[in-house]
Amino acid sequence: MAVWIQAQQLQGEALHQMQALYGQHFPIEVRHYLAQWIESQLWDSVELDNPAEEAKAKRLLDNLVAELQRKAQHQVGEDGFLLKIKLGHYANQLKSTYDRCPLELVRCIRHILHSEQRLVQEATNVSASCGSGGQAMDSLSQRHQQINQAFEELRLATQETENELRNLQHNQEYFIIQYQENLRIQAQLSSLASLPPAERTQRETTLQSKRATVEAWLTREASTLQKYRLDLSEQHQKSLALLRKQQTLILDEELIQWKRRQQLAGNGGPPEGGLDVLQSWCEKLADLIWQNRQQIRRCEHLTQQLPLPGPMEELLSKLNADITDIISALVTSTFIIEKQPPQVLKTQTKFAATVRLLVGGKLNVHMNPPQVKAVIVSEQQAKALLKNESTRNDSSGEILNNNCVMEYHQATGTLSAHFRNMSLKRIKRSDRRGAESVTEEKFTVLFESQFSVGGNELVFHVKTLSLPVVVIVHGSQDNNATATVLWDNAFAEPGRVPFIVPDKVLWPQLCEALDMKYKAEMHSGRGLSEDNLVFLAQKAFSSSSNNPEDYRNMTISWAQFNRESLPGRNFTFWQWFDGVVELMKKHLKPHWNDGAILGFVNKQQAQDMLLSKPNGTFLLRFSDSEIGGITIAWVAENPNKAGERLVWNLLPYTTKDFSIRSLADRISDLNHLLFLYPDRPKDEVFAKYYTPPLSKAVDGYVKPQIRQVVPEFTTPNPEPTGGNPTFMDQAASPSVGNPNNFGIYPAMSDTMLDADGDFDLEDTMDVARHVEELLRRPMANQWSSQQS
Known part of the structure; x- marks a missing residue:
């Protein structure tokens, strides 16, 4: 409810913009009376482009209607009776409007909430600036304020030229009336020939005097009209210069920055956001440009209606051409990709994308909805397109379901096309250069459309290119394709020739990209520390230096x-x-988010760290020798030499191992692991992730349980009372701190670790293979089972 309370304090243009968000599609009374409930719902959790989310949206709609009906029932008294009727009506209205398209309700409310937050934030920034005596605002707020001030200046200039144009039209109409009067006097003088001489002389003198007066006025007024037209032309030239400046600021700076944020979001950067603000600016531009264009055309009409000597025709013709260029640039530049197709694109796999025309609603393009077509093109074809060169082939592949009609969403005022079920059927690759692999070849999805505005007065052919995509045919190529995409997203420069990227970059630049990617995947603010980045630098450059300054000016190439x-x-x-x-x-x-994994530590560093700690202290570090492996290193006594302490390294775990048994459970199994480096009891860190105990025997059967065993560090199991030994004394995991470590396999002859921490992948088996082998052995000697 906090946002709504602040929204009600808005004033002036901000208040007007807030009120304009509401209407028949979503009444402002509903927002007011259900403010707290509306702001507590997870509207942003619904994926608007995913039809599978419709059930979630339907539940939100039903809950909204139910809340309205509940609110209506609680109204009492005379005023309450009227409100009860009104809220009940709104409940039925929303139900009938959105029952068949609940996702549109979510889209509508999300747009309203985001717009209110923006308006409140902008108002807060302005107030903070004024309250601090005009101190400098942050650059974003300052830039937005400059844009809004420029719009106000343009609005006033457009209003002024409108007033001047009306005055010109009024004066010209009066001039034409006087001109007609002069023609009437001329006709009267011509008709005097038939009158008697005495009467003719008297009438002629009067008419000639009147004609002289009118002609003198016409001469002066013609000069005034000409000056009026020239002054108005100069005012339009100034307005066009302001429009160009404002459009350059919005399209070449703000929109380009939004596209850059969108590109970095592909590497895990923050969500791009701000598109609704950009649309509001572009719509204001479109409105002002169109008003000025109409004024220029009316001025042309007046000039044709009353031709006067002078350069007006040439001036107006140039003004018309200039403003048509401005609106063309606006329309073609605001045809953008709101939701990019995946940048690693696998053939025969469904994918989605959304394109949007930021000025579509303002120019009423939706009155004749245009169709958008998507095709995939190569890097060479993309270069040719940007040079306006014709390409021999239309595409480099075949996309199924690649046509979509743009839809207008009244609630948000957006005109967009949602491609929900595209699929790349085939791809045609070009000849590769040198060492370049298929996962380094870049394509792009071209979206294009054609539509008209102003009653077919202007026809636009618009096109836009997606971010580069790498096409793969098998999941094994995903890793290398992702590398190509990450490098391109991180280091592409604005306005580049498709799709040129530097071959070398500074190491800190790559660190920033890796940190962004890592934080995004972890969904946490805990990214890569300076020590982590030093470890990565040592690996990338085969260096032993621990000083981060040594890597500050080093460059890393794509090949490295x-x-x-x-x-x-x-x-x-x-x-x-x-x-x-x-x-x-x-x-x-x-x-990782708990800080339990150091990860980026090499063997020698781990040994130095652990030897200074008590026996049983362990840490988790990433394997140097295996992709996607993590190992446990711990310090313990050398069983073969009394008084000697060694650091041991367990054979690295991989994804396959953790699909069998989790890390926390594996650590729980190993009783010789006591403290997570530097000194945290392991149960304090990992107990919350241990698998709960298994259920007791059902129908006379007990469930076997997989346990991890390290033979060299296994505590002997005591004999259970009651006769025959069994490894299934209890189905549940041992309680925290239980010294008994029950296992289902015998001690293994395979060496899983050594005192030096070295291992040979070819001479050992991973845990998954070991489990599979054990499960194929006769199990009679390993446990006894009860029979029903």
Whole structure:
């Protein structure tokens, strides 16, 4: 309700904009009486372009109607009776309006709430500026204020030229009347020949005197009209200059910045936002440009109606051409991609995209809804398109369901086309250069349409290109394709030739991109620390320096990033990093966000850190030798040499291992692990993630349980009372701190770890393979089961 309370304090233009958000599609009374309920709902959690979300939207609609009806029933008294009737009517109205399209209700309310928040924020920024004695505002608010001030200046200038044009029209009409009077006098003088001489002389003298007066006035007024027209032409030239300046600011700065934010969002940057603000500015521009264009055309009509000597025809013709260019630039530039297609695009897989015309509603384009077509084109074809060169082939592939009609959403005032079920059936690749692989080849989806405005007065052919996409045919290519996309999104420069990116960038620039990606995947503010980035620099540059300043001015090439393998490995820097991200995202996100995983630590660093701690202290670090692997390192006594302490490293776990048993449960299984580095008891950190105990025996059967065992560190199991030994003494996991570590497999001869922390992947088996092998062995000697 806080936003609505603040929204009611708005004044002037802001209040008018807020009121304009409401109407028959969503009455302002509903917003007022259900303010708290409306602001407490998760409107942003509904994916508007996903038809599967319609059920969620329907529940929100039904709940809204129910709340309205409940509110209506609680109204009492004479005034309450009228309000009860009104709220009941609104409940029925909303139900009938949105029952078949509940997603439109969500779209409507989201637009209203976001717009109110923007208006309140802008008003707050202005108030803060005034309250601080005119101190500098933040750059964003200051820029927005400048834009709004320029719009007010343009509005006043347009109103002034409108008034001048009306005066010109009035004066010209009076001039034509006087001109007709002069012609009438001329006709009267011509008719005097038939009169007697005495009468003719008297009448002629009077008419000639009157004609001389009218002609003198016409001469003066013609000069005045000509000056009036020239002055009005100069005013229009000034207005056009202001319009150009404002349009350049909005299209070449604000819109370009929005597109840049959209591109960085592909790497995990913050959501682009602000598109509704941009649309409101573009609509104001369209309105002002159209008004000025109509004024110029009316001025042309007046000039044709009363031709006068002078340069007016040429001036007006140039003004008309200039303002047509301005509106053409506005329309073609505001045909944008609101929701980009996926940048890693797999063939035969459904994908979606949304295009939007920011000025569509203002220019009434929806009165004859245009159709949008999507085609995929190569990098070379994209270059040709931007040079307005014709391409020999229309596309480089075939997209199914690639035509869509633009729809007008009255609640939000947006004109957009939602492609929901596109699929890339096939792709035609070009000849690759040198070491370039298929996952480095870039394509783009071209959206194009044609429509007219002003009763077919102006016809526009608009087109826009998506962000670069990399086409893959198998999931195994996703990793390398993502690298191409990340590099392009991070380092592409505005206005580049498609799709040129630098071959080398400064290491801090790449760090920023990697940190953005990592934080986005973790859904957390905890990104990569300076120590983490130093570790990554050591890996990327095969360096041993721990000083971050040593890497500040170093550059890393694309080849070092994802073309050349790391020394002694069969994978690249990016493939290793992306493996870490995938592992964390799928299985270890909460542990990273809890600060339980150090991760970016090498073996030597882990050894130095642990040897200074008590036995049983452990840490989690990413494997150097395996993609998407994480290992446990701990300090313990050397069982073969009394008094010697060693750091042990467990064979790395991968996604396959964690699909069998979680990290927390594996750590719980290992009783020799006591403290998470530096000194946190492990149960304090991981107990909340332990799997709850299994249920007791059902129908005479007990459930077997998988436990992790490290033979060298397994505590012998005591003999249970009552005769024969069993490994299924209880189905539930041991309680926290239970010294008994029950396991279903015998001690393994395979060495899973060594004292130096080294291992050979070819000579060992991962946990999943070990489980599979054990489950194929005769199990009679490992547990006894009860029979029904």
